[in-house]
Amino acid sequence: MRSWRAALRIAAREARRARARTALVVAMIALPVLALSYVAVNYDMFRLTPAERAERRLGTADASLTWLVDGPLTQNLRGGGWVIPGDPPTTAPTLDEVRAVLPPGSRVVPLGETRLALRTTTGVGELPATVVDLADPMVRGIASVVEGRAPAGDREMAVSAEALRRLGVGLGDDVTSADGVRVYRVTGVVEFPADLGEMVALPPDAGPVAQRWLVDAPEPVTWEQVEQLNQRGFLVELRTVLLDPAADPRYDPSVADADATVVGTGVLVAGLGVLEVVLLAGPAFAVGARRRRRDLALVAANGGTPAHLRRIVLADGVVLGVVGAAVGIVLGIAAAFAGRPLVEEYVAQARAGGYRVLPPALLAVAGLAVATGVLAAMVPAFTAARQDVVTALSGRRGAVRSRRRWLVVGLLAAATGTALAAAGAAWVSETVMLAGLALAELGLVLCTPSLIGLLARFGRLLPLAPRIALRDTARNRAAAAPAIAAVMAAVAGSVMIGVYLASDRARSVEGYQPALPHGYVTAWYDGFAPPSDPAPVERVAAAARDAGIEVGAVARLHQPTCPPGTAERISCGLTVAVPAGRACPYDPSGALEARDRRRAAEDPRCAVGYHTISGVLADSVVDDGSALPLLTGADPDDLRRATEMLRAGGVVVTEPGLVVDGQVAVEVRRYDPALPPDPGGGRAVVDTVRLPGYALTSGLSAERVVYSPAAVDRLGLAAAHTGFVLATATEPTTGQEDRLRDGLRALPGSPVPAVERGPGGYGDLDAILLAIAAGVVTLGAAGIATGLAAADGRADLSTLAAVGASPRVRRLLSLCQSGMIAGLGSLLGVVAGLTGAVVVMFALNEAGRADWPGGGTYPVTVPWSMLTVVLAVPVVAMLGAGLLTRSRLPVERRIV
Template sequence: MSVFTGWRAALRIARRDALRAKGRSALVVAMIALPVLGVTAADITYRSAELSPAEQLTARIGSADALYSDPGMGPLQQMPDGDMYNSENSESSDLPNQDVPPIDMHAVFPKGARAISEQSVPASVTTAYGLASADIVELKTSDRMARGKIELVKGAFPRGSGEMVATEPFLKSTGLHVGSDVTVTASGKKYTITGAVELPADLKTKQLYADPGAVIAPWQAMADRDKKVPAPHPGTSQWLVEGAGQAGIVWNDVLTANKAGAVVTSRQVLENPPPDSEIPLLRSYPDYNSGNAGSSETSAALITVVAMAILEIVLLAGPAFAVGARRSRRQLGLLGTCGGDRSQVRAVVLGGGLVLGGVGAVAGVAVGLLLTVAFRPMIENWAGHRFGSLSMRPTELLVIAVLGLITGLLAALAPAIVAGRQSALESLTGRRGVRRSSRVLPVTGACVLVLGIVIAVYGGISGNSTLVAGGSVVAELGLLACIPVIVGLLGRLGRRLPLSPRMALRDAARNRGRTAPAVAAVMAAVAGSVAIATYMSSTLAESDYDYTPMLTQGTIVLSGDGEAVERLPVARAAVEQNMAVTGGRADISRVWAGSDCHVYYEDAEDACGTLELVKPTGKGHTCPLNTKGAKELAARLSAEEHRTMMRSPACVDEYISVGSLSTDSNNIVVGDAALLATYVKLDDPAATAALKAGTPVLLNRAYAQNGEVTLKAVHAYNDKDKKNRKLHPGPARKTTDRLKVYVAKAEYAATPGVRMILPQQTAERLGLHTQPNGSVYAVSHRPTDAEDQRVTAAIEQAGGGIWVQSDSGPNDRGNTILLILTLFAGVVTVGAAAITTGLAKADAEADLTTLSAVGAPPRVRRTLSGFQCLVVALTGVLLGTAAGLVPAVALRLVDLRQSMEQMRLQPMESAYTPIVLPWTAIGLLAVAVPLLAGILAAAFTRSRLTLARRAG
């Protein structure tokens, strides 16, 4: 019999065996298809979300041939993509020149071209709740040139000067809908929202769109008639242009526009770029040609996780084939008695791997594609932009499918070798024999585990991300080799447990060939998720540390200036009525010396006066990281020592900008004891008593010396301030006062916006000017869009000029990504544990029959399945958590090395690189997911069993 004939017979036997045992075959296919599905969905999503240059251009210029804009520089030179340009008459200036008149763009367009303009203007508009600020874009959205740049979701495009369309995020935040009316408050003109639109390149934009001339022109006309109406301040205009012929806008058209001072982004030029010799800008600046090269390095975290994912795919299907070979041992024994040799027995088992691996690979790719299509809108909304198209690369999908097929073969390899070594007598009688566990494998695995950890840590310390990835994989391989011993030890833990958990632990220990690969599969999935989640949590903690809050957490500030302060009572009432105010109110005033100037003067001190809180010099006052020997000092500091020094009172206001509650750059605020409780969060009776007695409270002790501060004032009055100039003629009067202060604890030095609280009576005694500036409130949450719009409407109705400030907090917390990672690991854990439980039930059918025959209650069968699933899931999750911490910690060590190097070059740069565990994700994986797996396994297991009559 030829080799091909033998394999054809083996594949036929494997196919019939798979059809005969449909339940077990389905489990094997699911084991192989699960990772293939995930990789397929990830590949299609990644490729689709990565917009091609042509798709990026369409998002920018729509269906037009080109985008023209006027940077206000005069004649210029540009690169073909229009992103880089420079003035033809200047060596370095790429900023607008006020002396250059605007371009008559219609004279620049090629002959016969058609163009539509685009111009935005910030405005205040009415909403369902009150007033909101928004950008209104004048663009003919119904024109075909706008397709791809802006798309209609529902309703209709504007058809006149009294209509607008709005993006869905704007409608959601303002409580409006298609058919609602909005009014531009400055011009008083009302518009009807006729449709909802979206920007495919930015689904989160909040904007309104109107036809050209519908908003800016009537607003300007109103401003010309009524001087009390503020004039509009539109942004730079740009034009979408459609060429007259098939060629579009070519390079010669771009050069002609450059001579007139226009920058052009042309579709034709980007698709067919000119040679470098025809680009004038490259002749002047050759370095521009190398400025767009992207980095070819792949993230170390991505490399590590991909390596773990491949390892997981190899592990997933092993237990299924081991059980399948054991269930087919009588059939394999008959094959041996009929003259089949060991290679043919192995071929039958490998044929099962080939058949089921092929089915699993095809099913995984198909289901992954279908799920990506089904969840595409949700993925696009999460990514913040639409896919250009659903990008499927046949080569990559084929590689993924082949990988699934190879996975099936690899998973069947070990069972095939074992089946080939088994004698025909053992196969026919069903005896498994007694085999001792190898002692070499766990010892070797422990050594490999230690070696991998050492390599990963060394890679982190040395900054070599390749070593981190390699060491992490080596460590996980070593842990895999230790899993059989760990599983074997589980049997000893159940000596004093009830029947079902004791049997589950002993079954797992006795059938290590089935349990260990399943535990390994769960471990691999959890390790990758924990590694990414830990790394992300750590980087988010670092971002939080570096974030500079503008206000104290849980507070809002109501502030105004000039004549608007007269409307503060109305604004306070609006805030207290519409926002989640939880505490008392603290009123604040600003303080200054001399004229109240808000314009720049060449000699501001003599023209307007200044007020300065003088910082002493010396230890405890001067920041060591901002002195001559700072680099040498930074080289000797550890990351923790550097962090402590950066947060010290001497350095904190040089390291971060602590915001301001007033116009005073020294952050001196006039207030009373209510400000301590509401904003500073300082519960100190001594500080309260000091303010009542007229003693200032200093929050940054670096400005104090012997309990006193130096306040230097220049009382000057500019010539425009005729009233005060008449009262205070002559040169500026300079005063320096030493004030006794109450010094707060060092932790309050970083209070945003306040360095010292000055009592009103002390400011008057020093001859300083004060004016009510606003109020501070404690709130239970950040103002919502609706609350903010209600307060804004009340303030504008009273006359405006007052605003509410709230701290936006750190940027995106990344909770969505952490949730997806946790769900992924949870699904794989539940799936692997459930499949393993099903295999255990199939493998232990005889034992369960015997258990029922001797009188065990029906619920024992259900609880046994639940505990079997729980054992696999919990063991895999705990080992995976430990394995995932290795690459996460090592990668953070890489970041620490880079931060330390940057800190030594720039001592004021933060070197804080924490390692933060995602306890929520770990808790869900370690507790919730195993319990869920056990409950599901118990719920879907039949309690009663139909006893089969024994043969013979």
């Protein structure tokens, strides 16, 4: 212990003397500590306690009732899941009927939800609305008025801050409904802690009939009463269960246990972060050990053992780890507290439970920081303990060679980790996959010194400055190898994640089936109920042009429906049956063995789609050929043949396999709830008729059937006008869509527009952000290694100056040293990342084939934009080293 106390004092003195290096190491350790502390504090603040969760859900009520069905239901303990054997609800019970099923003396507050179409700053928008009495104390915790007063009449409302901005109004202003019939006065600003988005609050008399009620019972509601309410179709949530689920004998403790997968994944991610910090901070500790090698040699010459030397260097890690932990935790807590309003508004969209920290997590983070500092100082400590005393005192440095056993261990670890990652992907286990990636990364780190030594053999082929840079990198591989490994690890991880994201985007794009050509617009009547006097297509086109949309052709949309005179309870429809020989022979809902699932995934008849699962194709349109070009985007020659088929009374489909001998099998379905259920669980009467058919060979891949008016009439059904389709030159903006919605509301039936915007959300922003993160690590590692090489090469630079080297040599040498670290690390990282990504993608695709009908396979897609950023970073590092390095060569006295 005395030797440790002395080592710690020496470390503290050295930290004060080398302030720049100390600040660098403390920053490296404090940054991940700050991030982990920030996450832990935010997690604790936004993880609601049972009391807070009950308040957000029930306010101050004892229970809440939600009416779901006209008959009995079975619910789980918390009221979050249920089984409904009866029919869906028809007419909600009144407030008096709800009171009748509750204990005498119970007080009830109704709640309702709806959507309001209101005029906004850009046109017409639909905002979610809650019908609630904000003045009632029972709703405290669910909603509160933060400014103004609660609405009282059916012409008043309270709106959230987000809704105020969307509507463009202030407190006391008027808001007009989309149809211009009703005008609401904004009396207050309301806040729902569970949802800070756009919200409107209406008083109970101004909204629809409630289907949820808050209950303040004179005595606690028992489970016997809950079961009685379940028999009447009510779902019940109890405050007592939300506060303490274990209080009920049916409580299952396994439900509340922590997810082992989440914990394991978190541990592995934290471990990868620690490894990255160790690799980055290791060279900085090596700088200190290299600068102090003469002092350490003097300690050894005066009787110090290798253990003493190790403790002196390890003490640096302890001291700087403690300082980094303290700085990171304090800054993390401060950042979490200061940024809480921003996180609430823009990330969580909900209020936090309160200002609090998570002490056990912060203690663990502090211990992790100290361990990181010690691990980062471990290699320099053992290197310093093995140094030759005479060589160190004379200022010389012996040759450093990489031991072959570390190369063998590294190769074995890389191969084992790759196999483990592939197995984890095949088993769909994130924990195993991450463990394999971490092991493979560690193996590559162990191989890096040997690779540097191998490359150093080619130094004689290079000019003077790069030859010296490569030689110094090889001689000082104890510090250069961790820096190169840190760059490699950061780049490899980013490339692997980037390839996965790009492949996932490509899979999503391939699996997306657009309903229309990109940018085209449909306008459907609400509930597909056409008006008695629909507007002509010219008025629809004019409304689009008034909204600033460049419109081409406009056509009406029709769908098959029941003929006039059919009872209202009966609904009708048409479907195309898949031929027996072309239907998928495997049942996706059945229990299939892995071999059968793999066969199904490879069978083209079982391609994932609606008709493969249901056996029918149900997206039906009635058209004479006028809307067909807008719906399909097919080639002119293909459209000509399809139009001829429609005019001849046939059917056009988009799936060639549905046409057999020039005909398709059309099923006429009439659903009658008055009939007894059939063996399939439905109440449908089905007739099958074969009609002439044509399959489109071009255009969109969306599964669609277009029936001719003559075919619908032959099948005994009618065609109902349900909306319009508009061809546009470019994709309308959101503002143009709002203005179009506003213009269409003036037409009979008020059709609602919808724009085909494609799959969306699949840009390269996430991959570029990963590349930037890898670039920051690369620049940091290159700067550290370049500074170390400059510190160690001062004597060599003095020799160069003495023999007449130009002052530009130092700048060129620093540029080559930086390029060596950043370039070699980035190149190895890209190769390792692409190799690992291919292995993981292959394993995921194999697992997907055994999990049919899943989401399809991943096409291996390389994010070239990300690789361009990553490979450009070494150039930036070299330019930075060249600009920041002084040209004047030092002149020093060498000890010989």
